[in-house]
Amino acid sequence: xxxxxxxxxxxxPTIHDVAREAGVSRGTVSRVLNGGHYVSPAAQExxxxxxxxxxxxxxxxxxxxxxxxxxxxxxxxxxxxxxFFEDPNFNVLLRGCTQALAAxxxxxxxxxxxxxxxxxxxxxxxxxxxxxGVLLVSSHSGDPVAEQLREAGVPLVACxxxxxxASKVSYVAADDRDGARDMVxxxxxxxRRRVGTVTGPxxxxxxxxxxxxxxxxxxEAGLEFDERLVVSGDYSRxxxxxxxxxxxxxxxxxDAVFVxxxxxxxxxxTALHRAGRxxxxxxxxxxxxxxxxxxxAGPELTTIRQPWDRISSEMVRVLLAQIGGEDPAAVILPTxxxxxxxx
Amino acid sequence: xxxxxxxxxxxxPTIHDVAREAGVSRGTVSRVLNGGHYVSPAAQExxxxxxxxxxxxxxxxxxxxxxxxxxxxxxxxxxxxxxFFEDPNFNVLLRGCTQALAAxxxxxxxxxxxxxxxxxxxxxxxxxxxxxGVLLVSSHSGDPVAEQLREAGVPLVACxxxxxxASKVSYVAADDRDGARDMVxxxxxxxRRRVGTVTGPxxxxxxxxxxxxxxxxxxEAGLEFDERLVVSGDYSRxxxxxxxxxxxxxxxxxDAVFVxxxxxxxxxxTALHRAGRxxxxxxxxxxxxxxxxxxxAGPELTTIRQPWDRISSEMVRVLLAQIGGEDPAAVILPTxxxxxxxx
DNA sequence: TTCTCTACTGTGAACGCTCACAGAAGCGTG
DNA sequence: CACGCTTCTGTGAGCGTTCACAGTAGAGAA
Numbered sequence: 100x101x102x103x104x105x106x107x108x109x110x111x112p113t114i115h116d117v118a119r120e121a122g123v124s125r126g127t128v129s130r131v132l133n134g135g136h137y138v139s140p141a142a143q144e145x146x147x148x149x150x151x152x153x154x155x156x157x158x159x160x161x162x163x164x165x166x167x168x169x170x171x172x173x174x175x176x177x178x179x180x181x182x183f184f185e186d187p188n189f190n191v192l193l194r195g196c197t198q199a200l201a202a203x204x205x206x207x208x209x210x211x212x213x214x215x216x217x218x219x220x221x222x223x224x225x226x227x228x229x230x231x232g233v234l235l236v237s238s239h240s241g242d243p244v245a246e247q248l249r250e251a252g253v254p255l256v257a258c259x260x261x262x263x264x265a266s267k268v269s270y271v272a273a274d275d276r277d278g279a280r281d282m283v284x285x286x287x288x289x290x291r292r293r294v295g296t297v298t299g300p301x302x303x304x305x306x307x308x309x310x311x312x313x314x315x316x317x318x319e320a321g322l323e324f325d326e327r328l329v330v331s332g333d334y335s336r337x338x339x340x341x342x343x344x345x346x347x348x349x350x351x352x353x354d355a356v357f358v359x360x361x362x363x364x365x366x367x368x369t370a371l372h373r374a375g376r377x378x379x380x381x382x383x384x385x386x387x388x389x390x391x392x393x394x395x396a397g398p399e400l401t402t403i404r405q406p407w408d409r410i411s412s413e414m415v416r417v418l419l420a421q422i423g424g425e426d427p428a429a430v431i432l433p434t435x436x437x438x439x440x441x442x
Numbered sequence: 443x444x445x446x447x448x449x450x451x452x453x454x455p456t457i458h459d460v461a462r463e464a465g466v467s468r469g470t471v472s473r474v475l476n477g478g479h480y481v482s483p484a485a486q487e488x489x490x491x492x493x494x495x496x497x498x499x500x501x502x503x504x505x506x507x508x509x510x511x512x513x514x515x516x517x518x519x520x521x522x523x524x525x526f527f528e529d530p531n532f533n534v535l536l537r538g539c540t541q542a543l544a545a546x547x548x549x550x551x552x553x554x555x556x557x558x559x560x561x562x563x564x565x566x567x568x569x570x571x572x573x574x575g576v577l578l579v580s581s582h583s584g585d586p587v588a589e590q591l592r593e594a595g596v597p598l599v600a601c602x603x604x605x606x607x608a609s610k611v612s613y614v615a616a617d618d619r620d621g622a623r624d625m626v627x628x629x630x631x632x633x634r635r636r637v638g639t640v641t642g643p644x645x646x647x648x649x650x651x652x653x654x655x656x657x658x659x660x661x662e663a664g665l666e667f668d669e670r671l672v673v674s675g676d677y678s679r680x681x682x683x684x685x686x687x688x689x690x691x692x693x694x695x696x697d698a699v700f701v702x703x704x705x706x707x708x709x710x711x712t713a714l715h716r717a718g719r720x721x722x723x724x725x726x727x728x729x730x731x732x733x734x735x736x737x738x739a740g741p742e743l744t745t746i747r748q749p750w751d752r753i754s755s756e757m758v759r760v761l762l763a764q765i766g767g768e769d770p771a772a773v774i775l776p777t778x779x780x781x782x783x784x785x
Numbered sequence: 786t787t788c789t790c791t792a793c794t795g796t797g798a799a800c801g802c803t804c805a806c807a808g809a810a811g812c813g814t815g
Numbered sequence: 816c817a818c819g820c821t822t823c824t825g826t827g828a829g830c831g832t833t834c835a836c837a838g839t840a841g842a843g844a845a
Contacts, residue, residue: 111571113831124795129833137793156570160512161831163503165800174552197554206567209517209552211540224549227499228454336738395679456801467825472803480823504801508830 112153121149132157172200172418173230175210177218177237177244188388188407189236192258195411196234203419218244226251232418234258254421256414260304260429269427271413275305278403278434279312282357282385285401285436287320291355291383295328297342297367299359306331309359309387328353332363339366347374354382355442361386361393364400368441372397383442399439406432455496464492475500515543515761516573518553520561520580520587531731531750532579535601538754539577546762561587569594575761577601597764599757603647603772612770614756618648621746621777622655625700625728628744628779630663634698634726638671640685640710642702649674652702652730671696675706682709690717697725698785704729704736707743711784715740726785742782749775 118128123142130138131146138146149155163169174196176189197207208230212218222244225233232254235245248255249268257270286294296313299306310329317324327349332338339358343366346353358364364386368378376382378398386393389404413430421427461471466485473481474489481489492498506512517539519532540550551573555561565587568576575597578588591598592611600613629637639656642649653672660667670692675681682701686709689696701707707729711721719725721741729736732747756773764770 114833115831125832126795126834127793130794133833139793142794156566158507158831159570159572160503160506161800162833163800164501164507164802164831165833167800169503171551193552194554197552201560201563204563206551206553206572208514208549209536209540210549211537217544220544220547223499227501229502229549457803458801468802469804469825470823473824476803482823485824501801504830505803506830507801507832508803510830 112155116153117146117149117155120153121145168231169229171206171208171230173208173210173225173233175212175221175233175235177212177242188390191407192236192411195408196415199412199415222247225253232422234414234418254418256418256421258410258414262304267427269417269421269429271410271417271430271432272304273405273410273434274431275308276312278387279309279357280316281434281436282403283313283316286355286357286383286385286442287316289383289442292322293328293350293353294355294357295346295350295353296357297339297346297359297363298329298331300333301331306359313357325350334360334363336362336366339363340370343367343370356382357385359387361388361390361400361402365392368397379440379442385442389437398441401439401442402437404435404437455498459496460489460492460498463496464488510571511574512572514549514551514573516551516553516568516576518555518564518576518578520555520585531733534750535579535754538751539758542755542758565590568596575765577757577761597761599761599764601753601757605647610770612760612764612772614753614760614773614775615647616748616753616777617774618651619655621730622652622700623659624777624779625746626656626659629698629700629726629728629785630659632726632785635665636671636693636696637698637700638689638693638696639700640682640689640702640706641672641674643676644674649702656700668693677703677706679705679709682706683713686710686713699725700728702730704731704733704743704745708735711740722783722785728785732780741784744782744785745780747778747780
């Protein structure tokens with residue numbers, strides 16, 4: 100009682116204290132703590148009451164020591180960090196994963212590994228078994244971290260298809276190609292025939308797949324592929340602006356643009372505005388992501404909504420399943436066309 | 443060797459294995475691990491070699507079980523989450539803290555507690571001793587979490603001055619009042635005399651202090667305080683836009699606005715543009731934060747730079763000191779005026 | 786009755802580490 | 816030579832939990 104004198108905390112109650120308080124053995128308390136199988140209703144109730152009275156909370160370190168599990172999950176971001184700051188999707192994803200895990204009472208360890216040095220340290224930390232699994236967010240493919248973790252046998256779920264090792268690593272992704280098809284079909288349905296595109300980086304699955312969808316629909320509509328209508332960006336607003344300028348210079352008759360991200364689409368709007376083109380009258384613009392940027396812009400963006408809430412919850416579900424011993428799995432989720440003012 | 447058959451990991455080496463490999467006892471290995479005091483150079487070297495050979499990594503659960511420390515730190519965000527997404531400062535702060543802690547090899551647990559329910563769960567989790575200390579980010583004052591954690595004796599450092607319990611809780615903050623003074627003096631030095639302000643929420647230290655600095659400089663310049671020139675926002679872009687409209691309605695002769703955040707300043711620029719006022723010719727606009735938003739806007743914003751890199755490293759320093767037994771401390775860091783196009 | 790089966794409970798023995806303590810070795814000092 | 820001091824090393828004990836196992840009691844079947 101007086102141990103608290105120096106402002107330190109009182110020694111927290113242990114499973115022993117609870118057992119004594121409830122008049123049962125450690126084992127019974129432990130069984131109650133872990134699901135309550137093979138425990139009589141009377142004991143169950145006595146233990147629960149004792150837990151309430153003592154304010155007992157299980158010591159996770161002791162538990163982890165013996166189970167070998169840490170009961171925590173890592174959220175690993177191997178992007179260069181500017182991207183993280185600029186892209187609102189990461190935030191949505193992070194929040195979704197935190198919430199999905201909170202439902203299982205599992206804390207999320209955020210790990211930022213932007214530099215090579217940090218990546219090494221964190222890989223070591225993870226492979227040492229300090230998290231049970233990893234949610235990996237890294238849109239670039241040539242990422243060695245995924246491969247290293249896979250080799251070390253760490254349960255892993257990637258966000259987006261990891262180009263190199265899609266068959267070996269679990270992932271959850273939106274159906275980029277189908278989303279792109281929807282958008283381009285929509286633009287064609289408005290009567291546009293000179294549809295350009297600003298792609299994402301072509302070493303990312305999103306960049307590749309969305310471009311593929313674009314090409315497919317043009318072919319399907321019998322339109323000839325014109326490479327002057329294709330420019331690439333890096334998902335940043337600035338690259339969208341630059342891309343649109345290049346597009347206008349190379350194909351001045353462009354009457355619609357499918358932009359592979361909303362952020363880039365904002366840049367495209369800026370460039371079109373400066374060039375005196377009206378949106379959507381002269382040029383229709385379609386984005387991708389349905390990020391907050393989509394409605395912040397001048398004319399609100401028609402865009403493709405990625406189901407980020409479902410992506411995050413699916414990532415967590417697949418990861419927990421994998422930790423539980425199931426095989427890696429791939430989950431592809433449908434996208435949705437959101438029509439607004441820019442088309 | 444063949445334990446690996448099912449894809450599981452080989453049993454990782456323990457301190458025992460290292461001891462055997464190095465030809466010393468557990469105790470000696472442990473001493474090397476914890477600073478190497480009272481260890482002969484020969485033993486030191488033998489142990490280090492054995493660690494390299496075996497790939498040994500200390501089992502933190504076992505260590506924590508006995509030391510009572512968890513060797514990890516929580517980054518607790520009690521904001522409603524939209525704020526987190528909208529405000530780039532949080533990202534900078536988060537990154538800075540992660541890096542500062544990485545230097546000590548301490549992982550950061552990100553905890554989002556937007557709802558009352560989540561706050562309860564996380565408070566319980568923290569007070570159960572699963573982190574050694576907490577970096578608290580919550581600009582609103584009436585936050586019960588800080589008080590609860592303080593009472594539980596959890597080392598705690600707040601970002602920004604916690605209004606209610608500044609004397610009891612460590613905090614690190616930029617000198618908001620002085621920054622506001624600098625900005626308003628700058629506006630006056632340009633010859634402006636009808637200087638309005640869009641404040642932050644007045645239940646946040648930033649909101650209060652920046653307004654106080656504004657008032658001080660007006661008084662110091664012998665200008666009468668005109669409450670029509672003062673409107674409040676909530677740091678969001680939308681509230682800046684609305685604030686500027688109210689300001690223009692109530693005081694059409696306004697010739698400068700000190701806006702308590704860059705994000706709100708963006709809204710102010712939008713509203714001024716719509717009202718046909720030129721920036722800076724008709725109305726000079728000063729922001730606060732030097733966030734990416736400052737340079738993204740039409741005319742680049744003159745703003746007050748908060749030293750976020752130093753704020754995060756100081757927060758970590760103060761927290762680690764407090765965990766080490768030192769008393770709570772307050773750190774106030776200077777701000778810097780950044781002149782750009784909007785003034 | 787006796788035997789088996791199920792439902793439940795208690796008891797060591799770990800898990801991998803740190804800590805306190807005891808002891809050894811080396812060295813200078815009285 | 817005995818003594819103390821410092822530096823170094825090994826050894827049990829124990830942190831709080833889970834797990835495997837042994838054991839008890841009661842119900843139903845032979």
